[in-house]
Amino acid sequence: MKQILSIAILFIGLSTVAQPKKTMPNILFIAVDDLRPELNCYGASQIKSPNLDKLAAEGLVFNRAYCNIPVCGASRASLLTGTRPTRYRFIDAYTEKDKDNPEAVSLPLLLKNNGYTTISNGKIYHHQKDDKEAWDSRWFPKGNIRDYQLAENIKKNASANLSEIGGAAFENANVDDTAYFDGKIAQKGIADLRKLKNKNKPFFLALGFMKPHLPFNAPKKYWDLYDRNSITLPESYVQPETTPKEAFHNYGELRLYGGIPKKGELSEDLAKELIHGYYACVSYVDAQIGLVLDELKRLNLEEDTIVILWGDHGWNLGDHKLWCKHSTFETALKTPLIIKVPGKTNGAISNDIVEYVDVYPSLIELAGLKIPSTVEGKSFVPIINGNKSDKNWAVSKFKDAVTLIKGDLFYTEWTDDHGKAYARMLFDHKTDPLELDNLAEKPEYQNKVNELAADLRAKWGKDFLRKN
Structure with missing residues (x-):
């Protein structure tokens, strides 16, 4: 009897030890605001970003990833629902998923409904209250959104928001990293990882960095x-006469800051100072992301965690004499997208075209879940597995402009409410990577333009022209 009891106790003990771990991977979801793919992992760059380069060396770098709309609120809502922008949905920075596409089950909500702990820190959606049912917790640093530390800028900014003229367009302050929002967001992410370490359920930890x-x-x-x-x-610091005037804008976002002229071009010195400030901010946010990734490793969570890093759209740093996003040149549409999947990625670079509506179905497939029927993107898991994609296109839009990216061709139409074009541009990146020679009105390209126009309408989404 004693022997039988001993065997039973041993069996129970072995059963306890052998209980399976959770099979669904953790997901560390890192969004970076206004980050263009000007990083060494995308080719030689002046920018010092050792932590992003290290992530790239362990992950898969998508060399041809494109946002579906180059403005933060709309881009984020589109990515998080896997649904395309239309003429009437996901329009601008102030887009709310709950208003524009309430029926869609978002990526975090689907994960939450399938056992994930979901946490939003920093800027994930543009509006903190948006898609609130999707999150177990949400957190954003306290303070003015422009986050100045120098007294002069704080005074000039006063209570201004992002639609009002405030302090300077850049700030060089002798402060610690945690003085600014991104340092606080990194520390909050680190604290959350420590809490999540011993939870017996997978997590979706979203960190939205501001710089x-x-x-x-x-x-x-x-x-x-x-x-x-x-x-x-930039070499493309020019606006050719062949480019439609509709392609350019007054970079009104930048002109809302002190020291920026209200019209006309910037001086060369000011332009270089802005580029300097942008580079400094990328290095700063790179350091904060590095702290989070180091903690992930220290906690022995790396082998159970998918890391995905993305910028919500590109950014013009004087390209085409433009600043900010809000255009359909490649500099505003091309984005950094890096994914690290334990046991699957090893520093490869993919030249397959992917778009941001593809992120949702890819993460859901990696989690072993069913992709909702509302999702319009296509999973890029086959690319992660080392296969070529059979999709060589993406569609992006901003206001009336709609762009088909197909192979080396970038074709844009400005259309009215009925889908009729009133301006066009076509660039062949094989011969014109800087997009300086518009081919759309040249007689020898009219057959190609007609072909691309039909293809654009076939691919821009079934709801593109629908108002409701």
Whole structure:
């Protein structure tokens, strides 16, 4: 009897030890505001971003990832629902998922409904209250959104919000990293990882970093990484006459800051100072992301965690004599997208075209869940598995402009409410990567333009022209 009891106790003990771990992976979801793919992992760059480069060396870098709309609120809502922007849905920075597409089950809500702990820190949706049922907890740093540390800027900014003229467009302050929002967001993420470490359920931890969004505020040590004399204006610092006037804008977002002229071009010195500030902010946010990734490793969570890093859209740093996003040039549409999947990625670079509506179905497939029928993107898991994609296109839009990216061709139409074009541009990146020679009105390209126009309408989404 004693022997039988001993065997039973041993069996129970072995059963306890052998209980399976959770099979669904954790997901560390890192969004970076206004980050363009000007990083060494995308080719030689002046920007010092060792932590993002290290992540790229362990992950998969998508060299041709494109946002579906180059403005933060709409881009984020589109990505998080896996649904495309239309003429009437996901329009601008102030987009709310709950208003524009309330029927869609968002990525975090689907994960939450399937046993994940979901946490939103920093800027994930543009509005903190949006999609509130999707999160177990939400947190955002306290303070004015422009987050100045120098007294002069604080005074000039007063209670201004992002639609009012405030302090300077950049700030070089001799402060610690945690003085600014992104340092606080990193520390909150680290604290959450420590709490989540011993939970017996998977997590979706979303960290939304603010820089390099305007104003370009970063601690002095990151400004000191760069020599202003080595900074040059982009080669595409020109607006050719063949490019439709509709393609350009007055970069009104930048003009809401002190020290920026209200019209006309910027001086060369000011332009270089802005580029310097942008670089400093990228290095600053890179350091904060590095702290989070180091903690993930220290906690032995790396092997159970997918890490995905994305910028919500591109950004013009004087390209085409433009600043900010809000255009359909590649500089505003092309984005950094890096994913690290334990056991699957090893620093490869993919030149397959992917778009942001593809992120949702990819993460859901990696989690082993069913992709909802409302999702319009296509999973890029086959690319992660080392296969070529059979999809060589993406569609992006901003206001009336709609762009089909197909192979090396970038074709844009400005259309009215009925889908009729009133301006066009076409660039062939094989011969014109800077997008300076518009081919759309040249007689020898009319057959190609007609072909692309039909293809654009076939791919821009079934609801593109529908008002409700």
